[in-house]
């Protein structure tokens with residue numbers, strides 16, 4: 001198994017080349033979005049959020065929101081480290097947490113904070129290629145992680 005530092009280093013090393021490659025194949029902004037998603041999800045939404053890990057600690061005090069996730073998902077299980085399913089579950093989980101917080105903020109404070117699903121759907125419909133670039137960047141990051149866990153680089 002690769003260590004947290006090794007996971008971080010590979011994500012950081014691959015971000016620019018993979019972003020440039022995608023930019024050359026598609027368009028510059030698609031490569032930028034892909035690379036940015038690859039980097040950010042690799043560091044903050046890693047499959048290793050299922051355990052005490054560097055990505056978890058990056059959340060600071062907000063890591064408390066990942067406690068139920070860690071209790072429900074066994075470390076290195078198919079549900080955190082499986083292709084497509086791991087990233088999907090993490091995105092759904094964080095969307096659920098944000099939705100719950102939105103409801104609580106609106107119910108118990110005078111702040112009128114709205115998470116408008118229609119706006120999100122409209123953005124996805126308006127920018128489908130960009131949405132796909134963001135999602136593929138996140139999934140590529142997870143695949144990089146899974147590959148490293150299967151075939152760790154030995155020094």
Ligand SMILES: [Zn+2]
Pocket residue numbers: 047048076081145149
């Ligand atoms: Zn892992």
